[in-house]
Structures are given as C-alpha cells and as structure tokens.
Amino acid sequence: MLVAGPLIVGVLPIMAAAVILPPCKEEIYSWAREQKAAWSGGMDQSGFAQAVAELSRAQDIPFFDLKPQLDAAARQSYEQTGALLWWHDDTHMNAQGHRAIVNAVYEQLLSGLLSEHQQTTVR
Numbered sequence: 316m317l318v319a320g321p322l323i324v325g326v327l328p329i330m331a332a333a334v335i336l337p338p339c340k341e342e343i344y345s346w347a348r349e350q351k352a353a354w355s356g357g358m359d360q361s362g363f364a365q366a367v368a369e370l371s372r373a374q375d376i377p378f379f380d381l382k383p384q385l386d387a388a389a390r391q392s393y394e395q396t397g398a399l400l401w402w403h404d405d406t407h408m409n410a411q412g413h414r415a416i417v418n419a420v421y422e423q424l425l426s427g428l429l430s431e432h433q434q435t436t437v438r
Contacts, residue, residue, distance in 0.1 A: 334371045335423075336364055337408075337416055338382040340401040343389045354390055358383065384419035385412075 338361070341348060345356040360368070364380050371378035385400065392398045392411060400412030408416070 331377075333377040333379060334367060335379045335420055336367055336381060338364075338380075338385050340406050342382060343386055344399070344401070353393070358386060379420070379423045381416060381419045381423075384422070385415055388415035388418070 342356075342361055345351075346353055349356075360380060360382065364382065368378045368380065389400045392400060392415075398411060399409070400415055401408050
C-alpha cells in the first residue's frame with residue numbers, strides 16, 4: 316500500500332518496471348563548467364535521455380526523465396544557500412541531491428497512481 320500522509324492512495328497488486336533517469340552533474344551545472352551566467356544552460360533533453368526514452372517507449376516501459384525536477388531543485392538550492400546537489404569535487408550526488416531525487420520520483424509515482432486511479436474510477 317502506498318500511503319501519503321493519512322490518505323491511502325492505492326494498493327499495488329503487481330510490480331511494474333519503470334526507467335528513471337537522473338541527469339548528470341554536467342547537465343545541471345553546464346553554465347558553471349562553461350563559465351557562463353548562472354542557469355543560462357538549456358533544458359533540452361540529452362541525447363542519452365532521448366535514446367533511453369525511445370527504447371523505453373518501444374518496450375512500453377514508463378520513462379521518467381528527472382532533469383526538469385532536478386534542475387528546479389538545484390536552482391532553488393543554489394539561489395537560496397549557494398549549495399549544490401552534487402559534491403563540489405566529485406560527480407556523485409550529496410545528501411541534498413539524493414533527497415531531490417527521492418522527491419521527484421515520489422511525485423512521478425504518485426501522479427501516475429492518481430492518474431491510473433482516476434482512469435479506473437471513471438470507467
């Protein structure tokens with residue numbers, strides 16, 4: 316059962332697969348690497364993400380590109396405190412970055428479950 320606060324969202328009778336793709340540090344902070352104005356990089360989906368999305372669609376597997384959510388979380392963190400979601404000297408996420416991924420995945424799964432519930436109750 317998936318529980319959101321006191322609200323029971325639904326029962327998951329089967330397990331399902333999904334592809335969840337977080338962006339790499341260079342995608343989110345490209346402006347820093349290229350020494351440009353903060354957040355001047357584009358939000359285009361990477362070539363890798365496009366290829367994975369296409370393969371996922373071909374196999375009818377849900378695909379979630381977390382770049383928009385991680386970009387928003389990174390921007391908010393940087394503008395409020397100057398903190399990054401990745402370690403300064405590494406390509407791995409720090410605790411704040413992992414928290415942002417968990418929140419993004421939770422939102423995606425919750426919205427998908429609510430959408431499925433609405434579709435089944437409308438029929």
